[in-house]
Amino acid sequence: MNIETVQQVRPKRKYIPLPFLVIFIGxxxxxxxxxxxxxxxxxxxTDFAIDELQIGMLLAFNSLGxxxxxxxTGVLTSxxxxxxxxLLAFGSMTAAGVFIYYSSHYFTFSLSYFFMYIGNGMLEIALAILAARVFTKNTGFMMNLSHFFYGLSSTVAPIMATGLMGMHVFGGELGWRGMYVLMLSLCLIPMIPTIFSKFPENNATVEERxxxxxxxxxxxxxxxxxxLSLGVIAELSMAGWLVNFLEKSYHWSSTASxxxxxxxFLCFMLGRLLLGVITDKIGFMTSLIIFSxxxxxxxxxxxxxxxxxxxxxxxAGIGIAPIYPTVMALLAKRYPNGIDAAISFxxxxxxxAVVLGNFMIGAIIDFFKEWFSSLHGAxxxxxxxxxxxxxxxGLCALLCSVASVILYRYLQRKNEVI
Structure with a gap:
């Protein structure tokens, strides 16, 4: 048996390409x-003595970042x-953790949080474009799998945050400021595979785009x-308001909430892990209609x-989970030669929409709180x-399903259902 035969018989070593690590860890x-x-x-x-409307405005302001x-970011990437x-996204999020730690006033804290969301937005676009270029096969499954890692960290994030805020370091409590520094410093980790990765470029010519x-x-x-907007409003609002709701309305402890x-987020994570296969089988539009x-x-x-x-x-977490990755897969399949512009726009x-949604939720909570407080007590x-x-x-999620039905019928008429 010669050397060439040995090389043919020897099985190829399987490995995870570095761009995959950037997506998953990202x-x-x-x-x-x-x-x-x-x-x-x-x-x-409590620390800044602000009400629910101001919290809604804070989240809306962050969404502006x-x-x-x-x-x-789309132009920057192109x-x-x-x-x-x-690299800029991961670096700015790490720096934001330091800024948040040293924010002693609500104004400086708002600016620091705003800066963190700029990093989040950059990472959102960069990862979405990279995933669309890398996941050319089994797109629905791979998009859901990559977002499974988002669900995984989201599952443990509230418990980790609560535990870290109660930790005592150097004789004092770490608090929410120290917790943000530690958690956001994790963004340094995916910078390593990013530096050494060779990313795929947009293969479409200028004329084809x-x-x-x-x-x-x-x-x-x-x-x-x-x-996408209605689905993301439902997802982010649940993450932002659920603990506050359970603590203040049902008097749950911080740990229980x-x-x-x-x-x-555990159900959210499992939804993204398990429903990706179903999404590929029953179709993107049918999945969006049912799960939303x-x-x-x-x-x-x-x-x-x-x-x-x-x-x-x-x-609800199971239903919300597939919306974002399924829409990303739909964009990748429908606009393969214009994916950068499609995702960015x-x-x-x-x-x-998320800015308006965050503001509206805060305003709705504050309006009905004041109304019912005047009638039945605080x-x-x-x-x-x-x-x-x-x-x-909940209505946002239902309207997401209604909009999916309308789009499905439109695509059916044009014979373009994916």
């Missing part, structure tokens, strides 16, 4: 940065490559934006039933305010 740290805020918000609210990053965009003006004129593109949020409807119904029922129905929020407009008023806010979150 979504892992992204989940931490997004979902440690749940347990932290009640303490931030996310939106700002989405508006320029000109200088995904590597630079990814779909111009943004063509994408904007496609009615399907606008329905995709609506679907954070554990419930972790259960939500489940999320909306479960959220509204959990809110109306009361403390005994809180477990239904976990079911879609996520930018989604950011606008405690009932606060509970009714939060319930009104969560019913709005």
């Amino acid at each position: 979504y892992l740290v992204f989940g931490f940065s997004e979902n440690i805020k749940g347990p932290a918000i009640p303490r931030i609210q 996310f939106l700002l990053a989405c508006s320029f 000109r200088y490559g995904i590597k630079l965009s990814s 779909i111009p943004l003006k063509v994408y904007i004129k496609d009615p399907a593109a606008w329905f995709i934006i609506i679907i 954070s554990a419930m949020l972790s259960v939500f 409807a489940i999320a909306g119904i479960a959220t509204i029922l959990a809110t109306l039933i009361g403390s005994s129905g809180v477990w239904l929020f976990a079911l 879609t996520v930018t407009l989604m950011g606008i 405690e009932i008023g606060l509970t009714r305010g939060f319930q009104a806010g969560f019913i709005f979150i």
Whole structure:
């Protein structure tokens, strides 16, 4: 047997390409940065003496940072490559943790949080574009698998955040400021494979690429934006408000409330891990219709039933989970030669919707809290305010399902269902 024969017989060594590690670890740290805020918000609210409307405005202001990053990251990636965009995203999120730690006033804290969301927005676009270029086979499954890592870190983030905030270091409590420094410093880890990775470029020639003006004129593109926006509002609102809701309305402890949020993200994580295969089999549009409807119904029922129905929020997590990765897979399949522009434009407009959504939820909670407080007392008023806010979150998920039905029928008429 000669050397050539031996080389043919010897099995090829399987390995995970570095871009895969960047995507998976990137979504892992992204989940931490997004979902440690749940347990932290009640303490931030206490330290700065701010009300629910101001919390809603803070989250909306942060979404503006996310939106700002989405508006320029696509151009930055096209000109200088995904590597630079990814490194800037991870680096800015790490720096934001330091800024948050040294924020002694609400104004400086808001600016620091805003800066963190700029990093989040840059990472959102960079990872989405990279995933669309890398996952060319079994796109629905691979998109859900990559976002599984977001769900994994989101599951443990509330419990880790609660535990870290209560830790004593050098004779003092770490608190929410120290917790943010430690958690955001994890963004240094994915910078290592990013530095050594060779990322795929956009193979489409300039002539083949779909111009943004063509994408904007496609009615399907606008329905995709609506679907994604409503789904993300439901997802991020649950992460941002659930702990506050359980602590202040049902008098749950901080540990129990954070554990419930972790259960939500556990179901969220399992949904992304297991439903990706189903998404590829039954189709992207059918998946969006079914799962967003489940999320909306479960959220509204959990809110109306009361403390005994809180477990239904976990079911909502299963329904919310596939929405974002499925829409990303839909974009990758429908606009393969214009994916950079499609993702940047879609996520930018989604950011606008999330800004409005965060503000509206805070305003709804504050309005119904004041209304019912004047009639039935402060405690009932606060509970009714939060319930009104969560019913709005459930309605967003239901409207996501309705918009998916409309888009499905539109694509059916044009014989373009994916």
